[in-house]
Amino acid sequence: MPDTTTLTSLPFDRTPFESLLKRRVFFTESFEIYRKATNFNGDNKGLYDYGPPGCALQANIVDAWRKHFVLEEDMLELDCTMLTPEEVFKTSGHVEKFADWMCKDPITGDYLRADHLVESVLEGRLDGDRRARSLAIEKEEKAGSDSKKNKLKAKDVEAMRLDDPTKQEYEEILAKIDNYDGPELGELIKRLNIRNPNSNNPVLPPIPFNLMFKTSIGPSAAASAYLRPETAQSQFVNFRKLLEYNQNQMPFASASIGKAFRNEIAPRSGLLRVREFLLAEIEHFVDPDGGKKHEKFEEVREVELRLLDRETQLAGQTDLRIMMIGEAVKQRIVDNETLGYFLARVRLFLQKLGVSMEKLRFRQHLANEMAHYATDCWDAELLTSYGWIECVGCADRSVYDLTVHAKRTGEALVVREPLAEPLEVEEWQAMLDKKKLGPKFRKDAKTIEDAIAALSQTALESAAATLEKEEKITLRLSDSHSDITLSTDLITISQVTRLEHTREYTPNVIEPSFGIGRILYSLLEHVYWHREGDVARGVLSLPPSIAPTKVLLVPLSAQPAFLPILRTLSRKLRALGISSRIDDSSATIGKRYSRNDELGTPFGVTVDFESVKDGSVTLRERDGMRQVRSSQEGVVEAIVRLVAGLETWEDVESRLPAFGVE
Numbered sequence: 001m002p003d004t005t006t007l008t009s010l011p012f013d014r015t016p017f018e019s020l021l022k023r024r025v026f027f028t029e030s031f032e033i034y035r036k037a038t039n040f041n042g043d044n045k046g047l048y049d050y051g052p053p054g055c056a057l058q059a060n061i062v063d064a065w066r067k068h069f070v071l072e073e074d075m076l077e078l079d080c081t082m083l084t085p086e087e088v089f090k091t092s093g094h095v096e097k098f099a100d101w102m103c104k105d106p107i108t109g110d111y112l113r114a115d116h117l118v119e120s121v122l123e124g125r126l127d128g129d130r131r132a133r134s135l136a137i138e139k140e141e142k143a144g145s146d147s148k149k150n151k152l153k154a155k156d157v158e159a160m161r162l163d164d165p166t167k168q169e170y171e172e173i174l175a176k177i178d179n180y181d182g183p184e185l186g187e188l189i190k191r192l193n194i195r196n197p198n199s200n201n202p203v204l205p206p207i208p209f210n211l212m213f214k215t216s217i218g219p220s221a222a223a224s225a226y227l228r229p230e231t232a233q234s235q236f237v238n239f240r241k242l243l244e245y246n247q248n249q250m251p252f253a254s255a256s257i258g259k260a261f262r263n264e265i266a267p268r269s270g271l272l273r274v275r276e277f278l279l280a281e282i283e284h285f286v287d288p289d290g291g292k293k294h295e296k297f298e299e300v301r302e303v304e305l306r307l308l309d310r311e312t313q314l315a316g317q318t319d320l321r322i323m324m325i326g327e328a329v330k331q332r333i334v335d336n337e338t339l340g341y342f343l344a345r346v347r348l349f350l351q352k353l354g355v356s357m358e359k360l361r362f363r364q365h366l367a368n369e370m371a372h373y374a375t376d377c378w379d380a381e382l383l384t385s386y387g388w389i390e391c392v393g394c395a396d397r398s399v400y401d402l403t404v405h406a407k408r409t410g411e412a413l414v415v416r417e418p419l420a421e422p423l424e425v426e427e428w429q430a431m432l433d434k435k436k437l438g439p440k441f442r443k444d445a446k447t448i449e450d451a452i453a454a455l456s457q458t459a460l461e462s463a464a465a466t467l468e469k470e471e472k473i474t475l476r477l478s479d480s481h482s483d484i485t486l487s488t489d490l491i492t493i494s495q496v497t498r499l500e501h502t503r504e505y506t507p508n509v510i511e512p513s514f515g516i517g518r519i520l521y522s523l524l525e526h527v528y529w530h531r532e533g534d535v536a537r538g539v540l541s542l543p544p545s546i547a548p549t550k551v552l553l554v555p556l557s558a559q560p561a562f563l564p565i566l567r568t569l570s571r572k573l574r575a576l577g578i579s580s581r582i583d584d585s586s587a588t589i590g591k592r593y594s595r596n597d598e599l600g601t602p603f604g605v606t607v608d609f610e611s612v613k614d615g616s617v618t619l620r621e622r623d624g625m626r627q628v629r630s631s632q633e634g635v636v637e638a639i640v641r642l643v644a645g646l647e648t649w650e651d652v653e654s655r656l657p658a659f660g661v662e
C-alpha cells in the first residue's frame, strides 16, 4: 500500500472493476433502455437504480448505521416527507443560498460547475508537467539512441512543462479550491485562461445555480414546494415534539434516513455525484454552555484519526496530522468534545463496514466552503480512483436552524430548564407613558410600542445613556417613516433586578450527514481485488455482516441426492436470518465459487457424496479459499458465529478439521 497521505487519487484499474459491478448488477443507470432508444440527453444523467446485490448491500449498510448510531445512542428516529413547502426552505436560507457556481460554454451550451472546471484543468496541467518531467528524465537516459523520436518528445515536453512558480501556484489553488466564491473563481478562470476541456472554448463568468428541484403541491399549483436536498429541516421543525417525547432531557439526537434530491450541474463519477440519493442524517442537540462536552467522550478518546486541518490547507499543503481524538480536542484542532465524539464514531462505523483505514481522512472545511448554516465542519473523505471523496459531512450548525424557524413561526424552539437556585438578573427596562403616547402618535403608537419591546439589552443601555444626556431619543420605525422622537415625558429607561426561575436556551446542533451511495461505492473500490495473475477472477472482500449474501450453497454435481440436503441447509439458515443462495447450475464448481467471490459472498457450503453418507459438508472461506469439513449443525453454527463477528475464520479452522485446498 503506497503512502495514501500524499495521493490525490487511488491507483486503480477501473475497467475490470466496473465490468464486475455491471455484470453482477450492483447498480445501473436508470431508464437505460430509454437512453439507448430515444434522444435521452445529459439532462437525465445522475440517476441510478440498484440491482439485487446493490440493494442488499445498501440495506446492510443502513442496518449497520441504525445499530451503530440510532440504537447505540438511543436516537429518536423520524421518517419525514420529501416534499417540502417553499416557506420552510426560504426560512432555512436554502432558496437564497443552496447554490453552486456554474459556467456556460456559449458555443456548445455545456454547463460546468466552476470549481470542478478550475480543478480539473489545473490538475490536468500539473499531470502534464509530471509526465513532461519524467519524459525528460527518460530522454536524458536514452540520449543519442533515437534522435528523431527524442526531438518529437522534446517539443511535447516543452509544451507540457510548467515553471516552478506556476506549478506552486496551481498546487496552492487546488489545496484550497473549495474556499473560492463565484467572483474569485471567475478571476482564476480569466487569468489562467481556463477553457471548457470538452471544446477548448472560453466560458462565461460563473453564476449561482440553485440545486433544489422546484415543484408545486395541489391542483391549483399555487403552493410552491421543493424536493428536499437534506432531511435536516424536518428534524428541526419537529424539535419541540422530540424534546417533549424525550421528557425534556438534554442532550439528545434525532436521526432520519431517506432520499434527498439535488439538481447537480454536472453529475459525474457514477454514484458519487447523482441527483437523487439516500441520506442518513443525525441532528444532535446540545447545550452550548459548558464547552459542548459529551458524556461518552472517554470511550473514544484514544481513537486515532487522520486529520487535514484548515491551516494546513491554507498553506497549500495536504499533510495529515495523525492523532488521537482526545489530543485533537485538547489542542482545539477539533473544536469540542461532541464534534470530536462523532468524528471518532464515524471512523469506527466506516471501519466496521470494511472501509480501508489508510484511505480515510477527516478534512476541515475552509471558511468560505462551509454551508451558510455551519460554524465548523469536518468531512470524512475516502480515497478512491476519483480522488478524495466527501462521504460524511460533520457540521456544527450552531443555533442557526432552530433560531430561524422559531423566528418565522413564533414557535419557541428552545429548552427551558428549572433552576435549582433562582437567578438574580439585572436588566434594562423601558416604560412608555401610554396615556400620552396614544393621543400624540395615534395609529403609530402600537408600532412604537413594538419597536421599543424589540430593542436588545445593548440597544436599551445605549438609549438610556442618550436619554439621560439629551432628554430624548430618536427612533426609525421603517425606511418609509420619518424619524420619531420620544422625550423623557413619554419614555423612561432604567435598570431593574428580576428573579429568574428557569433557564432558557436554544440548543446547538452537531450534524453528521452520511451519503450512503458514496460510502457504498467507495467501499466497493476498497474491498475489490483479483486473484493472482487473473483479472477475470475478481473478489469483493466485504465483511460477512455487510456482504449482500452470506452463504453460497452448492452441490458438487447434479446428483439428485444432494438437493434435499441443500434445501434443508437453506431453510435452517433462513430461519436464523442468514441470507443464502443455492447455485445448482451446470457450471464447474470453481466457476460457481468465482461468481460468488464477485458478489462478495464470504462463505460457501458444498454438498458431496460424503454428505449423503455421513451428513457432513464442507465450508469454504472466500478470501483465502480455505475449507473445513464438519456436520451440518457444526457448519451452520460456525456460519452464525462468523456472520455475527463472534469468531474469525482462524477460530473456525482451529476447531474444525481442514478440507483439501482448491
Ligand SMILES: Nc1ncnc2c1ncn2[C@@H]1O[C@H](COP(=O)(O)OP(=O)(O)OP(=O)(O)O)[C@@H](O)[C@H]1O
Binding pocket: 262, 264, 271, 272, 273, 274, 275, 277, 279, 390, 391, 392, 393, 513, 514, 515, 516, 517, 518, 519
Ligand atoms: N450529488 C450527490 N450525490 C451523492 N451523494 C451526495 C451528493 N451530494 C451530497 N452527497 C452526500 O451527502 C452528504 C451530505 O451532504 P453535504 O451537503 O454535506 O454535501 P456537499 O458538501 O454539498 O457535497 P459536495 O461538496 O461533494 O457537493 C455528503 O457527505 C455526501 O456523502
